[in-house]
Amino acid sequence: MSKNKQEFNEIDLPGLALDLMLLGGQSFCWEKIGDNEYLGFDKDSLIELKYDGNKLYWQTYPELNNKTKIKQYFRLDTDHKPIHELIFADNNVKIAQQNLQTIRLLKQDFEIAFFSFIISQNNSLPIIRYRIKNLCQKFGNQIEYKGKIYHLFPSVESLMKASLAELSECKLGYRAKYVKSGAEFLAQNKAFYTLLKKADTKIEPVIREWLKEVNGIGDKVADCILVYGLGYDNIFPMDLWGRRLISKYYGLPEKAKYEHLRKWIKAHFRGYAAWAGQYLFEYTRLNWKDIKNESKKISNKPLKNRSSSHK
DNA sequence: CTCCAGGTACTAA
DNA sequence: TTAGTACCTGGA
8 A cells, every 4th residue: 555655765776686685695684574575673773674676665663764774774875886887897796796686785783793793604594594583582672563572683781791601592502602702892892993983994904803803703704794894895705605606706716815815806806895795695605506517717807997987 | 314504713733 | 824623503
């Protein structure tokens, strides 16, 4: 009914691969509640989305019409033209985009990304979601919406106060102690938050080193937090899939040192490795059975320079 | 049953 | 510095 639709705000965002954006490898705080309908949560709100292929309809609760949140989360201020121009010049990314439609990077809450990707390690996507849900149910605030109780993402405080045994009840396995060290780290390093406020590409290595101080955060998880929680655009977290695809598409050795692969892909996608990586990651993991055996011609050439002639 | 999953810490050479 | 391995847990 159109009456129902009027409760929602709308944005023009044609051609999105929303399933992959919300239920793929970026965020673990969304569930699909209907055909092209999604419900997500963060630390203080629920977000409901509907999508018709062109317009994204959204609403926030309990604070209604929180445009600031949506704007930040979907990075509506980011100009995608130059990004797409650069990354689609790479044939592998272009093929991925043609198969998947448009994937936008989400800018999530820093702490949510922090804990989510600590928990994500050595796990599959559905299991990560399940474990984060457990964590929210046990430690997150409750919120009522349409007669149902939902759980929000826990605060650092509540996670810090949690005992190891309680955390383990969320079926986090050996990551329970990592969550604990993470919470302690955030609670005890207020200076770190001030550092985050002026997060620019210059201090990327500094933040990264801080993150890796945490027991349970290594190269890959640190990079995920930098991309999804802090909005760094030129990092491709080198996980299992990253290694597979960089080897398959660009001929680099799959078991090369993390730092080597990291530098290579940063240089290759000059500025937008995270955006390119998202396409490659989702496309490759969904089509791996076919891709694996393809004798794909390897393109190891650097992207052509595109002088951005503005008109 | 075995193997693996958007890795990391620990140990031994 | 580098290679090898255990690790919680659930699903295939």
